[in-house]
Ligand SMILES: Nc1ncnc2c1ncn2[C@@H]1O[C@H](COP(=O)(O)OP(=O)(O)OP(=O)(O)O)[C@@H](O)[C@H]1O
């Protein structure tokens with residue numbers, strides 16, 4: 377079944393895309409003060425949210441945060457989630473991701489940021505029993521994560537494919553037209569947000585990159601020259617040969633769904 | 643996870659211990675390498691994490707000349723270290739024991755040598771493409787299947803188990819070390835090519851080419867056979883001055899290895915080039931006429 381077959385469905389999708397843009401913008405406008413202690417696991421969305429919030433405060437590289445989110449989702453795919461404190465696991469994946477990406481985050485900073493994010497308004501954690509317990513817990517959890525993931529902690533990220541595709545597209549469109557709409561930035565934002573959903577594990581990184589770019593193109597109604605998007609040939613076929621159209625839509629839908637999972641601000 | 647049965651203690655290396663085992667699920671015979679991962683206050687060291695995951699990633703390419711890694715299992719957790727088992731496909735023997743057998747017998751056919759060196763170089767080329775320097779290529783770290791296929795072993799974890807982790811009783815051999823390592827200079831992929839050059843010579847000679855007992859003795863043994871390098875090839879920024887080099891009488895590699903053919907000699911000299919930046923790369927070595935000439939059995 378192809379989504380392109382029905383015009384009604386297609387324009388519905390477009391409306392979704394535009395709504396998603398609105399959500400993305402809204403999210404950036406208000407700094408949400410989530411009370412994580414009141415949130416549930418939400419299929420991995422909540423700890424991912426926690427990873428990105430703490431990771432940004434720690435000024436980790438984007439790929440470090442993406443790695444942490446993927447490691448966290450992979451971990452919870454293997455274990456019974458209710459047996460683990462998802463914020464401890466999230467903090468530990470940040471610590472581990474810093475090592476994997478050679479962007480080391482100090483354990484002391486992670487503990488402080490995680491503590492303050494969970495208990496907003498409290499000052500920094502005193503170096504005392506609570507600090508040492510948390511430190512020990514993170515070191516233990518790191519080892520546990522390594523074991524559960526069978527030491528497979530290096531990740532092929534969609535980012536590098538996305539960068540490569542975007543570069544080529546800039547060439548086709550020409551600088552002026554390319555700069556008229558923030559395609560690259562929007563696509564990157566979609567990609568980052570998709571890391572909140574464990575379904576990112578189900579797709580090839582190349583395909584995820586394409587779907588995020590597609591969403592960005594549609595948001596701004598950008599059409600690529602010389603490429604008729606028809607039933608036989610998709611715009612991305614120069615980049616990836618093995619992405620079916622319905623699979624492509626499926627990924628785009630998953631990305632959009634992330635915005636429906638946004639928790640209510642307390 | 644694989645269920646493994648340890649059959650017997652196999653061979654003990656400098657940094658780990660290798661066992662032969664059996665996968666209970668399918669009766670496949672495997673080799674298990676036990677390594678100790680130090681755990682500090684900061685958890686697992688960054689280098690270990692990067693290397694273990696690299697090792698696993700490398701395994702997914704299934705290169706025919708790299709020993710296949712099957713699994714990584716954890717063993718006992720001690721206070722300051724974690725015991726880890728790396729599971730590999732089991733190989734018939736290593737090149738060192740093969741050389742032993744051949745030196746007691748009729749030697750090695752030159753067609754066979756060519757095949758072995760080609761296999762080693764293919765493995766090395768693959769590692770170098772993935773920015774891995776083996777750093778310790780030697781006959782003990784090169785494994786052979788029953789049908790004589792060569793596979794490289796014992797790479798990747800090298801950095802983690804650097805000198806402080808070494809079990810003191812075992813001496814690490816210097817015989818395959820490139821001059822830049824012996825001189826304490828920074829080094830990269832060319833060190834592996836040097837080692838392959840030494841191994842090429844050894845396969846013809848049936849004994850190691852340069853057998854030094856210390857860094858400086860090793861260097862002298864090399865220079866006494868290859869001669870003093872050209873002045874411009876000698877590094878400027880080291881304490882050992884060019885003029886102070888007293889090499890003495892220089893032997894001739896050709897007389898030393900009379901059964902080495904012309905093209906083999908040429909390739910070997912390109913691999914044993916003193917200055918690392920002039921040394922042949924693995925990719926170019928694989929294209930050398932030595933591998934395409936009409937096989938002559940000597
Ligand atoms: N997959 C294997 N199949 C059969 N034998 C093996 C295998 N891997 C290693 N061995 C044997 O065990 C020995 C030691 O293995 P390896 O080189 O991996 O360990 P090591 O502890 O790092 O040794 P060293 O540092 O001294 O080189 C090898 O020389 C080889 O004889």
Ligand SMILES: [Mg+2]
Nearest residue numbers: 655782783796
């Ligand atoms: Mg070894």
